[in-house]
Amino acid sequence: MSDLFLAYESLIAFVGINGLLALSVYATLCCGQLSLANAGFMAIGAYTGALITLKAPGVPFIAVLAAATLAPAIVAVPLGLPVLRLRGVFLAIATVGFGEVVRLFFVNWDYTNGALGLVAIPQRTHLWTIALALAVALYGLGRLRGSRTGYALEAIREDETAARTMGIYTTGHKLAMLVAGAALAGLAGALEAHHTFIVSPGTFVFGRVVDMLVQAVVGGTAAFYGPALGAAFLTVLPELLREIGARLGLAPGPFRLFLNGVILLAVILYLPNGLVSLPARLRRRARGSA
Amino acid sequence: MGQQILNGVFVGSIYALFAVGYTLVFGVLDILNLAHAAVFMLSAFIALLLVDAGLSLLVALPAAVLAAGLIGIVLERVAFRPLRDRADSNISGLISSLAMATVFEAIALQIFGPDTSRFPQGTFPDRTLQIGDATASLLQLCIVGVSVVLMAALTLLLGRTRLGRHIRAVAESPRAARILGVDVDRAIAMAFFLSSALGGAAGVLFGLAFNSISPDVGRSVELKGLAVIILGGMGSVPGAVAAGFALGLIEVFTVAHLGSSFRDAVSFVVLFLVLIARPRGLFGRAAAREA
Numbered sequence: 001m002s003d004l005f006l007a008y009e010s011l012i013a014f015v016g017i018n019g020l021l022a023l024s025v026y027a028t029l030c031c032g033q034l035s036l037a038n039a040g041f042m043a044i045g046a047y048t049g050a051l052i053t054l055k056a057p058g059v060p061f062i063a064v065l066a067a068a069t070l071a072p073a074i075v076a077v078p079l080g081l082p083v084l085r086l087r088g089v090f091l092a093i094a095t096v097g098f099g100e101v102v103r104l105f106f107v108n109w110d111y112t113n114g115a116l117g118l119v120a121i122p123q124r125t126h127l128w129t130i131a132l133a134l135a136v137a138l139y140g141l142g143r144l145r146g147s148r149t150g151y152a153l154e155a156i157r158e159d160e161t162a163a164r165t166m167g168i169y170t171t172g173h174k175l176a177m178l179v180a181g182a183a184l185a186g187l188a189g190a191l192e193a194h195h196t197f198i199v200s201p202g203t204f205v206f207g208r209v210v211d212m213l214v215q216a217v218v219g220g221t222a223a224f225y226g227p228a229l230g231a232a233f234l235t236v237l238p239e240l241l242r243e244i245g246a247r248l249g250l251a252p253g254p255f256r257l258f259l260n261g262v263i264l265l266a267v268i269l270y271l272p273n274g275l276v277s278l279p280a281r282l283r284r285r286a287r288g289s290a
Numbered sequence: 291m292g293q294q295i296l297n298g299v300f301v302g303s304i305y306a307l308f309a310v311g312y313t314l315v316f317g318v319l320d321i322l323n324l325a326h327a328a329v330f331m332l333s334a335f336i337a338l339l340l341v342d343a344g345l346s347l348l349v350a351l352p353a354a355v356l357a358a359g360l361i362g363i364v365l366e367r368v369a370f371r372p373l374r375d376r377a378d379s380n381i382s383g384l385i386s387s388l389a390m391a392t393v394f395e396a397i398a399l400q401i402f403g404p405d406t407s408r409f410p411q412g413t414f415p416d417r418t419l420q421i422g423d424a425t426a427s428l429l430q431l432c433i434v435g436v437s438v439v440l441m442a443a444l445t446l447l448l449g450r451t452r453l454g455r456h457i458r459a460v461a462e463s464p465r466a467a468r469i470l471g472v473d474v475d476r477a478i479a480m481a482f483f484l485s486s487a488l489g490g491a492a493g494v495l496f497g498l499a500f501n502s503i504s505p506d507v508g509r510s511v512e513l514k515g516l517a518v519i520i521l522g523g524m525g526s527v528p529g530a531v532a533a534g535f536a537l538g539l540i541e542v543f544t545v546a547h548l549g550s551s552f553r554d555a556v557s558f559v560v561l562f563l564v565l566i567a568r569p570r571g572l573f574g575r576a577a578a579r580e581a
Contacts, residue, residue, distance in 0.1 A: 034381055089320075090520075090565060092384070093516050093565065094566075097565070100513060100554070104554055105555075206512075207509075213385070253404070254396045254397075257396035261391075264385065264386075264388065264389035265368070265389035268373070268382055268389065
């Protein structure tokens with residue numbers, strides 16, 4: 001058992017980190033806002049954490065993580081105020097632009113070695129750190145459900161204009177969720193940086209935020225634990241199926257990509273509420289046929 | 291100066307051609323087709339395969355463009371039509387197009403590998419011309435020419451033909467168009483065909499211009515295409531053309547005066563400023579739209 005655990009330690013770590021990232025996208029998605037800035041927020045968190053660890057090794061890890069969580073959250077406020085006036089696809093595009101600007105900033109910043117990035121970051125992330133972070137995030141998002149704020153977010157998701165008419169402070173709620181998502185992404189970034197020893201701008205490309213979104217959607221955004229489930233599913237499944245791909249003579253990279261695409265397509269077409277809706281759906285089908 | 295304008299127009303013509311197709315689908319369906327860049331990439335590879343098989347570029351280019359159009363029809367069938375009646379179709383459509391883009395990229399990676407592929411030498415005659423104080427290669431001029439002709443053809447098609455009227459009617463209101471006897475499904479399928487064909491043409495021209503094609507070649511153009519359609523106004527074909535050339539020129543002048551490291555950043559800064567100051571872009575419709 002412990003051998004198995006060691007062999008898959010890195011995979012388990014990535015399940016947790018990807019779970020946090022998927023939840024960071026879910027934070028804005030649950031009030032109906034598609035924000036794709038999270039690779040940028042993640043980069044800010046990762047660089048903040050890595051720089052502190054490298055330049056001031058004495059700082060305790062918990063303080064490093066706190067700084068990495070706080071930095072993107074602070075950036076999210078001036079970003080969100082103008083950008084959250086945009087809706088739907090326009091918001092998505094504006095936030096994609098932000099993510100790219102952040103990435104290009106780090107590519108051109110000599111202090112962080114430009115495109116090469118920061119290397120030889122000491123490994124300070126343990127599995128329990130990730131598990132704890134994920135648990136806290138899940139608890140926080142779970143508590144929203146059924147609370148006053150939770151209902152307000154749902155109202156904004158269903159109809160923003162109607163929600164505002166009912167006296168819900170829509171801008172504040174949307175901004176709060178953007179900030180929360182930024183904080184989660186930053187935390188995940190710092191955890192990843194101290195797990196993989198390296199931070200480079202190439203990690204925070206547009207494709208990264210797409211991965212987060214895909215995991216959130218595949219898991220299902222109707223429930224707060226859906227995105228974490230989706231992240232776990234899409235992180236583990238390609239590893240399980242790698243043998244099959246190899247036997248078919250397919251290279252692991254393309255095969256993984258292909259699988260992601262097909263799963264995403266199948267989910268969005270046939271299971272619009274994601275994997276979390278699968279049990280209810282199967283039950284309904286079983287009852288229907290009986 | 292003259293040289294920079296020329297270079298800007300050259301890069302801009304490819305951006306414009308790519309963005310015109312992007313914006314056409316958005317105008318009709320209000321959906322961002324994120325697989326557009328993947329079609330761009332696939333089409334470049336198809337042209338490369340045909341040229342490698344010994345065909346002339348004069349055959350390979352139209353064939354690849356046609357193939358791209360057909361891929362567009364498949365794309366619409368698989369990823370967009372099943373979602374059309376769903377309430378959140380603009381976000382679910384965005385995601386399903388993303389899924390198709392991923393599948394296309396995986397196919398290209400499997401077949402062609404991650405490395406850069408190139409057109410064989412002599413695919414296009416290597417000749418340079420002098421225009422005023424600027425030099426241009428024959429290839430660059432042909433690329434600008436082909437782009438302009440294709441965009442003019444699209445404008446004529448949308449403005450003057452029966453199909454164009456149908457597509458515009460569906461863009462205005464699918465329900466009203468259906469009541470008036472327009473075959474909405476067919477109009478949408480044709481819009482996808484045209485959009486993808488133009489995106490495919492842009493891909494082949496891009497591959498020829500920089501003589502490098504790889505499965506992720508669409509990535510950078512995809513994000514710049516977003517900047518172009520935002521600047522031009524979502525759904526506006528003339529806007530995308532104007533904004534494409536504008537972005538090409540802005541980029542070339544940025545490289546000349548600020549350095550090449552700012553080239554990519556400038557398009558996102560433009561995108562950002564336009565979205566905040568004037569979300570409908572240069573030519574967009576004035577009505578507030580909840581996309």
